[in-house]
Amino acid sequence: MATVFVSTQLPGTGVAELAREHQVILGDGLLAASLPGDVAALITVLTDRVDAAVLERLPALRVVANVAVGYDNVDVAACAARGVVVTNTPHVLTESTADFTFGLLLAAARRIAEGDRIVRAGRFTGWTPTYMLGTRVSGMTLGIVGLGRIGQAVARRARGFGMRVVYTQRTRAPEAVERALCATYAGWPDLLALADAVTLHCPLTPATQHLIDRRALAAMKPGAILIYTARGGCVDEGALAEALERGPLAACGLDVYEREPAEHPRLLACGRAVLAPHLGSADTPTREAMTALAVANVAAVLAGEAPLSPVTK
Numbered sequence: 001m002a003t004v005f006v007s008t009q010l011p012g013t014g015v016a017e018l019a020r021e022h023q024v025i026l027g028d029g030l031l032a033a034s035l036p037g038d039v040a041a042l043i044t045v046l047t048d049r050v051d052a053a054v055l056e057r058l059p060a061l062r063v064v065a066n067v068a069v070g071y072d073n074v075d076v077a078a079c080a081a082r083g084v085v086v087t088n089t090p091h092v093l094t095e096s097t098a099d100f101t102f103g104l105l106l107a108a109a110r111r112i113a114e115g116d117r118i119v120r121a122g123r124f125t126g127w128t129p130t131y132m133l134g135t136r137v138s139g140m141t142l143g144i145v146g147l148g149r150i151g152q153a154v155a156r157r158a159r160g161f162g163m164r165v166v167y168t169q170r171t172r173a174p175e176a177v178e179r180a181l182c183a184t185y186a187g188w189p190d191l192l193a194l195a196d197a198v199t200l201h202c203p204l205t206p207a208t209q210h211l212i213d214r215r216a217l218a219a220m221k222p223g224a225i226l227i228y229t230a231r232g233g234c235v236d237e238g239a240l241a242e243a244l245e246r247g248p249l250a251a252c253g254l255d256v257y258e259r260e261p262a263e264h265p266r267l268l269a270c271g272r273a274v275l276a277p278h279l280g281s282a283d284t285p286t287r288e289a290m291t292a293l294a295v296a297n298v299a300a301v302l303a304g305e306a307p308l309s310p311v312t313k
């Protein structure tokens, strides 16, 4: 029986099942100073920072199971140096996040969130032919940054909307993948110049920090839309607000922020910004599946077996 520290309440039955085999401690966040020294497994969420201070405190630690596909909150190199396995929860949230991406795109392009605010405020004074015209989604060229699991799921949905899909990433996808998705590879400048909407599905790394900066925004089409559900750090929010205020962007839809939770005064002031509170994978079956996968990773490592979804650096 090992000690497992779960940093916060998780949906589903996974943690209760783990508690039949191991001593499970449910925490209220991950504070290094309050962690018992004999913890062998940590189940963390994206708001926890697994850093040197945490690792120092836990000499018996064998696995960090992050309940998220992104793992920029975990110092993977420091874990590797101590022989601590790090796992994430890919696959189980792919479709949910792709659904949400399309929700943001539709809401931003067709002014759904903005319209909702107008109706609630009693400011809908009647239909006219020129009232609240938005951007047509069907048939647009969609630029996908990162054709990984979620990018591909977005590309599949795009076909149903009659979109042309262009994508970019460090390494071009295999031809069979491109063909199956009808996705055309483009270099970074071409993607920005071609896309009516750009959607980011890349991890946050030093290389993607402020990938969308003032220069990238200036290279986008007049009237373009930016969508992102990845990590807020990929976008310079000040530059984004400016691109909404002065162009070229018509609208944006975002689910993640440079600092969470946080106020975004300039973005809040942009009527055409759809701002979601980090809900990309927030449906019940998805969150339960994420918990179950994290728990299965912990159980495997504690049993001396290979984890199901280790991360690699």
Ligand code: GLV
Pocket (backbone or CB within 6 Å): 046, 067, 068, 069, 070, 071, 093, 230, 280, 281
């Ligand atoms: C959510 O943001 C995740 O990385 O799973």
